[in-house]
Every structure is written in structure tokens, then in C-alpha cells.
Amino acid sequence: MDELDGAKQFDPEVVDPRPHPYALTDHLSHFTGIVVAQLYILVAAVTIGEVLLRYIFNAPTSWAFEIVTVTSATAWMLSAGYITMRHRHISITLIFDMVPPKARWWLELWALVIGVLALYLLFSDSLQRAMHSVEVLERSGTRFNSPLPMVLRSVLAAGAGLYLLQLLRNLSLHFENTGPRIAVRILGAVIALSILVTVLADLLGPVGVVGVLQDGFSGIGSVFDPSAYVDLRAYDIGAICLITVAVLIALMGTGMPLGIVTLVVSLLFALCYFGPRGLYLVSTNAYGMLENYSLVAVPMFVLMASLLERAGVAKDLFNAMSIFAGNLRGGVAIQTVVVSVIIAAMSGVIGGEIVMLGLVALPQMFRLGYDRRLTIGLICASGALATLIPPSIIMIIYGLSAEVSIGSLFMAGATPGIMLAVAYAGYVLIRCQLNPSLAPTAREAEEISGETITLGRASYTAVAMSVALVFAVMGAIYLGIASVTEAAAIGVGGAILVALVRNHMNWKILQESLMGTMVTVGTIVWLILGAVSFVGIFNLIGGSQYLREMILGIGLPPLGIILVMMGILMVLGTFLEWIAIAFITVPVFAPVVTTLAPELGMEPSWAAIWFGVLFVMNIQIYFLSPPFGPACFWLKSVAPPDVTLQEIFRGVIPFIFIQIAGLALVMLFPEIALWLPKALSN
Structure with a gap:
């Protein structure tokens, strides 16, 4: 089991040397990771400053809460590329460790492909929500009235996009032959084009070539839409719970990162129960987590x-506590x-x-x-x-x-x-x-x-x-x-x-x-x-x-x-x-x-x-x-x-x-x- 230990050492100067053409992705993930790590000092400083202003100067601020929330959310979301590059996501590797190397290769491929699909869905929907939020300049409605919701939605989209980009990079490196790597590049280009069409359709409307491409991508999406084949509303809730547990256990057993597993299951069941509008529910739940100050x-x-x-x-404590030994x-x-x-x-x-x-x-x-x-x-x-x-x-x-x-x-x-x-x-x-x-x-x-x-x-x-x-x-x-x-x-x-x-x-x-x-x-x-x-x-x-x-x-x-x-x-x-x-x-x-x-x-x-x-x-x-x-x-x-x-x-x-x-x-x-x-x- 690949557990989170919180105790390993990290050298921020080390980047895995990887060949072109995707080396830029690694450097982007690495650089972004270093930058957002510094934000935690800012979070601590602003929070301490708020406490001092409140009790020493009797002058509490109206902005510290929102600044800390936005800064922390930015660090959380934009760390995805660095973590994915270093393969640090939590996963259960019990079955993965027991199977032969060839089977491991296929399990890794399965996890990468499913991860790319899940992150693409999250990215595309959260990007649309972020663009709408920017368009209306969505604000918090507090006394400070900052554009907190707009920034959080944008950060969620950016984090999902960076995660998706690094997963595509890892998927390319999973293959040794040129042919499959070219196929991954084509997949990346298609994903980029579909995102570009989504952005242009939102800005300009579905006119001309943009409209044609949007219809084309919608047609492709409908083929892969699970709600076209399975309607969970036709099942008893007990059966749905049983199916949920079975799918969770099956995906976890493959060694897939647990965050991807739960995201995949939430997307799958949202689409099969609520249809395409279920994507909105998933991205909304994710956005709600970013607002959690605690x-x-x-x-x-x-x-x-x-x-x-x-x-x-720790060493000084151990020596100093020798007084308890007598x-x-x-x-x-x-x-x-x-x-x-x-x-x-x-x-x-x-x-x-x-x-x-x-x-x-x-x-x-x-x-x-x-x-x-x-x-x-x-x-x-x-x-x-x-x-x-x-x-x-x-x-x-x-x-x-x-x-x-x-x-x-x-x-x-x-x-x-x-x-x-x-x-x-x-x-x-x-x-x-x-x-x-x-x-x-x-x-x-x-x-x-x-x-x-x-x-x-x-x-x-x-x-x-x-x-x-x-x-x-x-x-x-x-x-x-x-x-x-x-x-x-x-x-x-x-x-x-x-x-x-x-x-x-x-x-x-x-x-x-x-x-x-x-x-x-x-x-x-x-x-x-x-x-x-x-x-x-x-x-x-x-x-x-x-x-x-x-x-x-x-x-x-x-x-x-x-x-x-x-x-x-x-x-x-x-x-x-x-x-x-x-x-x-x-x-x-x-x-x-x-x-x-x-x-x-x-x-x-x-x-x-x-x-x-x-x-x-x-x-x-x-x-x-x-x-x-x-x-x-x-x-x-x-x-x-x-x-x-x-x-x-x-x-x-x-x-x-x-x-x-x-x-x-x-x-x-x-x-x-x-x-x-x-x-x-x-």
C-alpha cells in the first residue's frame, strides 16, 4: 500500500530528466510546485497578522479570511502537476505488487487512461464555470466583497488542467515505442482543440467553424456518454449501493490513485443517474471543498x-526527557x-x-x-x-x-x-x-x-x-x-x-x-x-x-x-x-x-x-x-x-x-x- 507518510525528504532542485518533446511539461509542473509551496508562508503570515491586529490593535481585517482561503486553494490545486510528476498520489498497490511485470504495465496504462478521461471531464466543466464566473465578475458578497468565487473556480480549473497535462505526459512516457507516443500526442491535441472550441463557443457563440467543431465534439461525447447506455434511476437504491461498492473496490484494487478512483466513480454515477448535467454537480462539490477555511x-x-x-x-527532546527515566x-x-x-x-x-x-x-x-x-x-x-x-x-x-x-x-x-x-x-x-x-x-x-x-x-x-x-x-x-x-x-x-x-x-x-x-x-x-x-x-x-x-x-x-x-x-x-x-x-x-x-x-x-x-x-x-x-x-x-x-x-x-x-x-x-x-x- 502506497501510504501518505508526511515524513519523506524533498529536494526542490531535483527534476526527473526526461526526453523531449514533453520536457516542458515536467519543468512547468516542477516550477509551479516550487512557487505554490511558498504560498504557505504567506498563509501563515497573513493569519498571524490577523490575530495580532485583532487582539493587540483591536483592528480585525475584513480581508484576511478570503486572502488565506484563496492562497491555500491555489497551493492545493496547482500542486497537482508536481505530485503527479513525482508519482506521489496515494494508491493501494496490494494486487499491483502481486501480479507479474507485464500485468503491472497494463494496470498502469489503465490507470493513466481512466485518469486522463476523468480529469478531462472535470477540467472542461470547471473551465466553463470559471469562464462564466469571470464574465459576471462573481464576488463573495461579504464586507470585503472580493472576487473569491471567481478566483476559486479559476484555480480549480487551472489545477485540473495542470493535472491533466501531466497525466498525458506520464501516459506518453509509459510507452517505449514511437507509435503509441504519437497517438498520445494526437490525443493531447484533440483534447486541446476541444477545450479551445469550448472557450471560443463561450466567447463568440457557436458560429461558423466553431459551431461545426462544437457539434462534432458533442457527437463524439455522446458516444462515450455512459448515460446513453445505463440509467441508474431504473435500479433499486440497494442495487446502486452494491454496484457503487463493487466499482470502488475493483478500481482501488488496480493500484489507481485513490483520488482518481473516487473522482471516476462520482463522475460515472453522476452521468448515469443525472445525465450530462451531473458534471455540474461534481465540479460544484469540488468547488465547495475549496471554500472550507477549516x-x-x-x-x-x-x-x-x-x-x-x-x-x-526530536533528538533534544529524547535526551532532555531522560529525567523521566530515573x-x-x-x-x-x-x-x-x-x-x-x-x-x-x-x-x-x-x-x-x-x-x-x-x-x-x-x-x-x-x-x-x-x-x-x-x-x-x-x-x-x-x-x-x-x-x-x-x-x-x-x-x-x-x-x-x-x-x-x-x-x-x-x-x-x-x-x-x-x-x-x-x-x-x-x-x-x-x-x-x-x-x-x-x-x-x-x-x-x-x-x-x-x-x-x-x-x-x-x-x-x-x-x-x-x-x-x-x-x-x-x-x-x-x-x-x-x-x-x-x-x-x-x-x-x-x-x-x-x-x-x-x-x-x-x-x-x-x-x-x-x-x-x-x-x-x-x-x-x-x-x-x-x-x-x-x-x-x-x-x-x-x-x-x-x-x-x-x-x-x-x-x-x-x-x-x-x-x-x-x-x-x-x-x-x-x-x-x-x-x-x-x-x-x-x-x-x-x-x-x-x-x-x-x-x-x-x-x-x-x-x-x-x-x-x-x-x-x-x-x-x-x-x-x-x-x-x-x-x-x-x-x-x-x-x-x-x-x-x-x-x-x-x-x-x-x-x-x-x-x-x-x-x-x-x-x-x-x-x-x-x-x-x-x-x-x-
């Missing part, structure tokens, strides 16, 4: 984590758990945390004689705490899908996250007391290593500032000083300050952080775009309502229904990426939970937040579970060569049982999660 928090938290990672804070047997393991909680609170990106712990803690614990399986399992489990400890990217995505307070979700996840951390530490201590050979004491560790850990003043200052940064970001959210997005931007500013204190801030580090953020967030957003389009069409068809009624009608008590939904999530976790799981299941499951709230003894809003914690804890189990647990593969990528995947799988099993026990506790006693957000809300 989504801006994701790149800000990712950038904050990236800056702190490259500043070397002379306990297994003290360094306790130190690792404490550090993991702090890093989780600074990042929210699970892949980055596991990689950092794997680079810093794993070699140290191996060198000191810690049991290998215990060490491996602890690092994987501790790194996965980033799913629960705020600011969790997964919780932001759940909050957007379920339309609940992200701040309340953050607080609800804090206690279960700390509970699991304490459980991990307790498990290690008990194992070490029962079997002293598993781990040395701190004094024995110093004798083994022959060195004493010392930290300079700058390192202590950086550690103190990092911890203070966590409290500042979270405090700004929960005290109502700043929104989640504003607090995340403040975190970016604080991370830059910490890096400066450690003398680890220079142009190269800043660019690596920005490029890494651009790729990570662009990958997430393009997957979300496809998922949002799919969910929107599925809701309009009536699929979500049908599934909710089916779940509520199975005749089980409320907790039984919750268990069924947890089981479905666990099954989906064996072959789906967590973002896809969130956007496909949460719009169905969250309303079911709010409907059951009175029977559960909760208010609907608190029930949705409680279920959000259960959802995230379930995803945490998925991150560790063999044979596809992403956490295991992330650790393997930075572990010594003699550490095998089988050894990692065996090491995480005890911690999976701890996670399941934690999930059961929160399910049976919801106040474990809800007491803190309730207390703060009062």
Missing part, C-alpha cells in the same frame, strides 16, 4: 511539524513514550513521528540492550499516538466530514491518548520487572554506552520553547483566542522561532519544509476532492440515507450497532487509506450515532464527538495491524537492515491488544473522552 489548518500543522523535525527537536529498569522506554506524546502534540502527522522515533530512539534502545521486539512494538505504538493527541490531522478530517467542532474533538482525544501512553509505559515496566533481561536500568545503560547525556543551553531552550509552543497552540484554541486554523499558523511562527534558537533555520531547511508540506497536503487535498465529489453524488442519489436506515434497522441495541460500525471500519482498514475511509463512512455513520444519542444517554453533538474518538482509535489500530499496517512499513524504512517486517509485526501485536482494550473502555465509558471538552465548554 481545511487550511492541515497545511499549517504539517508545516509546523516539518520545521520542528528538521530543526532536530534509575528504572526500562526507563529509556518510558522516556520514549513521554517524548512521543510531546512530538504528537507538535505534529499531528503519524508517519513523521514514527520516522523521528525510529531514527532517534530505536538505535539508542538497541545499543543499550533493550529487547528488540519490545522496542519495535513500543516505537510503533507510541508513534501512532499522533492520531489521538491533538492536533491530529485525522481528527480534522473527521470533524470536516461529520461537521462537528474540531476543537472539541481535540480535547476529547487528549485523555484517551494519554491513557494509552500510560498503558504502554505500564506494560513495559511490568514486562521488565517480570523479566529484567528485557531492559537495563539507567545506570546500567550508562555503563553499557560509556557516555553521559549532556545538553547545551540552546538545546534546553529549544526543548522548553517546543513544549511551550504546544501549550500555546492548544491554549489558543481552547481559550477561544484563536480558531484551529489561526492556532496552527501561530504554531508555524513558533516552529520557525524554535529552529532559529537551535541555529537550524536556513533557506535549504525552509524550502525542504515547504516542499514537503506542498506534496503532503496536495496529496491529501486531491484525495479529499475526489472523496467529497463522490460523497456528494452518493448523498443526492439517496445512498447515505439508505445505508443509515439499513444500519438502524438491523435490530441491535445501540452499542451493538456501534460495534457493527467499528467492525466495518476494521475491515475497510485492511485495504483502504484512512482518508478514503473517513469521507466514505463518516457521512453515513455520524448521523446514525446522533440518531442513537438519546438511547445512549447523550446529546447528539457529544455523541458525534465520542464516535469521532472511537473512529480515530479504530484507525490507530489499523495503522499497526499486520499485514498492511502503515506504521510497520514506516518504521522498516528507517530501521537497521537486520530488522525484518516479520519481527516488526510480532513486536506490535501486544500493543494492538492494548489499543483494543482502550477502544473498549472508551466505548463503554464515554466520559473518558467527553469529560474534558464538557468541562471546558462550561
Whole structure:
């Protein structure tokens, strides 16, 4: 499974050397990626400026919100070319990796052709909407009254166009012979001509040659229009849901990028159910996602984590937290758990945390004689705490899908996250007391290593500032000083300050952080775009309502229904990426939970937040579970060569049982999660 890790290094100066005639496309994608990556600094600066103007000068602006929204959307959409050029889109490669090379070649060709078709449809429709918006100079209607809708529609069209162009380039490179490459060029020329005809017909009207060409392309389009062959309105909604699941699984199994899969399914079902006007529904759903201000928090938290990672804070934290080790047997393991909680609170990106712990803690614990399986399992489990400890990217995505307070979700996840951390530490201590050979004491560790850990003043200052940064970001959210997005931007500013204190801030580090953020967030957003389009069409068809009624009608008590939904999530976790799981299941499951709230003894809003914690804890189990647990593969990528995947799988099993026990506790006693957000809300 090709997972999103948020932890890989990026060199903005490297461009894949590719031959003509399409080299210009790669350079365009590369240059655009570098440019839009810089926009995240502008987003952080404008957002921080808005907070300062509001509280220090009592002069809030009327333009910051719209500037930040437009700037972020531009970075998201125009990153598509760079991400596609580097083949960084998320995909499920289980079947792809199992088949012989010749079959892989055909699967790649299938994915590219279907992707070109889907992006062409999205581009052509969004371009028409953008041109109409420019023609009427569509404005936001706010006090600032900026042309926000016009710019967002234009950015969506530009992003889809760049994505389409790079896919055509990749399709050409897929062939080694000249003949097929010429065919791809002809296809590109036909697509360009059809787009040009669309633009001219909109500007001049369907007159003369333009009208003839438009009629010709309309005739060709009608041949490939699936609504001419299949009318989904003739089918029962249950059959439609079954067909939807089958098509999704079939396409995902080919290794096609998940964003393309969900976009293809949304386009296919929109056309087959609503006819040609269904394209408008898909592009409208995609446009609606770009207006979501809360989504801006994701790149800000990712950038904050990236800056702190490259500043070397993780190593200083690990050394500084040796105070928690004392002379306990297994003290360094306790130190690792404490550090993991702090890093989780600074990042929210699970892949980055596991990689950092794997680079810093794993070699140290191996060198000191810690049991290998215990060490491996602890690092994987501790790194996965980033799913629960705020600011969790997964919780932001759940909050957007379920339309609940992200701040309340953050607080609800804090206690279960700390509970699991304490459980991990307790498990290690008990194992070490029962079997002293598993781990040395701190004094024995110093004798083994022959060195004493010392930290300079700058390192202590950086550690103190990092911890203070966590409290500042979270405090700004929960005290109502700043929104989640504003607090995340403040975190970016604080991370830059910490890096400066450690003398680890220079142009190269800043660019690596920005490029890494651009790729990570662009990958997430393009997957979300496809998922949002799919969910929107599925809701309009009536699929979500049908599934909710089916779940509520199975005749089980409320907790039984919750268990069924947890089981479905666990099954989906064996072959789906967590973002896809969130956007496909949460719009169905969250309303079911709010409907059951009175029977559960909760208010609907608190029930949705409680279920959000259960959802995230379930995803945490998925991150560790063999044979596809992403956490295991992330650790393997930075572990010594003699550490095998089988050894990692065996090491995480005890911690999976701890996670399941934690999930059961929160399910049976919801106040474990809800007491803190309730207390703060009062």
C-alpha cells in the first residue's frame, strides 16, 4: 500500500530528466510546485497578522479570511502537476505488487487512461464555470466583497488542467515505442482543440467553424456518454449501493490513485443517474471543498511539524526527557513514550513521528540492550499516538466530514491518548520487572554506552520553547483566542522561532519544509476532492440515507450497532487509506450515532464527538495491524537492515491488544473522552 507518510525528504532542485518533446511539461509542473509551496508562508503570515491586529490593535481585517482561503486553494490545486510528476498520489498497490511485470504495465496504462478521461471531464466543466464566473465578475458578497468565487473556480480549473497535462505526459512516457507516443500526442491535441472550441463557443457563440467543431465534439461525447447506455434511476437504491461498492473496490484494487478512483466513480454515477448535467454537480462539490477555511489548518500543522523535525527537536527532546527515566529498569522506554506524546502534540502527522522515533530512539534502545521486539512494538505504538493527541490531522478530517467542532474533538482525544501512553509505559515496566533481561536500568545503560547525556543551553531552550509552543497552540484554541486554523499558523511562527534558537533555520531547511508540506497536503487535498465529489453524488442519489436506515434497522441495541460500525471500519482498514475511509463512512455513520444519542444517554453533538474518538482509535489500530499496517512499513524504512517486517509485526501485536482494550473502555465509558471538552465548554 502506497501510504501518505508526511515524513519523506524533498529536494526542490531535483527534476526527473526526461526526453523531449514533453520536457516542458515536467519543468512547468516542477516550477509551479516550487512557487505554490511558498504560498504557505504567506498563509501563515497573513493569519498571524490577523490575530495580532485583532487582539493587540483591536483592528480585525475584513480581508484576511478570503486572502488565506484563496492562497491555500491555489497551493492545493496547482500542486497537482508536481505530485503527479513525482508519482506521489496515494494508491493501494496490494494486487499491483502481486501480479507479474507485464500485468503491472497494463494496470498502469489503465490507470493513466481512466485518469486522463476523468480529469478531462472535470477540467472542461470547471473551465466553463470559471469562464462564466469571470464574465459576471462573481464576488463573495461579504464586507470585503472580493472576487473569491471567481478566483476559486479559476484555480480549480487551472489545477485540473495542470493535472491533466501531466497525466498525458506520464501516459506518453509509459510507452517505449514511437507509435503509441504519437497517438498520445494526437490525443493531447484533440483534447486541446476541444477545450479551445469550448472557450471560443463561450466567447463568440457557436458560429461558423466553431459551431461545426462544437457539434462534432458533442457527437463524439455522446458516444462515450455512459448515460446513453445505463440509467441508474431504473435500479433499486440497494442495487446502486452494491454496484457503487463493487466499482470502488475493483478500481482501488488496480493500484489507481485513490483520488482518481473516487473522482471516476462520482463522475460515472453522476452521468448515469443525472445525465450530462451531473458534471455540474461534481465540479460544484469540488468547488465547495475549496471554500472550507477549516481545511487550511492541515497545511499549517504539517508545516509546523516539518520545521520542528528538521530543526532536530526530536533528538533534544529524547535526551532532555531522560529525567523521566530515573534509575528504572526500562526507563529509556518510558522516556520514549513521554517524548512521543510531546512530538504528537507538535505534529499531528503519524508517519513523521514514527520516522523521528525510529531514527532517534530505536538505535539508542538497541545499543543499550533493550529487547528488540519490545522496542519495535513500543516505537510503533507510541508513534501512532499522533492520531489521538491533538492536533491530529485525522481528527480534522473527521470533524470536516461529520461537521462537528474540531476543537472539541481535540480535547476529547487528549485523555484517551494519554491513557494509552500510560498503558504502554505500564506494560513495559511490568514486562521488565517480570523479566529484567528485557531492559537495563539507567545506570546500567550508562555503563553499557560509556557516555553521559549532556545538553547545551540552546538545546534546553529549544526543548522548553517546543513544549511551550504546544501549550500555546492548544491554549489558543481552547481559550477561544484563536480558531484551529489561526492556532496552527501561530504554531508555524513558533516552529520557525524554535529552529532559529537551535541555529537550524536556513533557506535549504525552509524550502525542504515547504516542499514537503506542498506534496503532503496536495496529496491529501486531491484525495479529499475526489472523496467529497463522490460523497456528494452518493448523498443526492439517496445512498447515505439508505445505508443509515439499513444500519438502524438491523435490530441491535445501540452499542451493538456501534460495534457493527467499528467492525466495518476494521475491515475497510485492511485495504483502504484512512482518508478514503473517513469521507466514505463518516457521512453515513455520524448521523446514525446522533440518531442513537438519546438511547445512549447523550446529546447528539457529544455523541458525534465520542464516535469521532472511537473512529480515530479504530484507525490507530489499523495503522499497526499486520499485514498492511502503515506504521510497520514506516518504521522498516528507517530501521537497521537486520530488522525484518516479520519481527516488526510480532513486536506490535501486544500493543494492538492494548489499543483494543482502550477502544473498549472508551466505548463503554464515554466520559473518558467527553469529560474534558464538557468541562471546558462550561
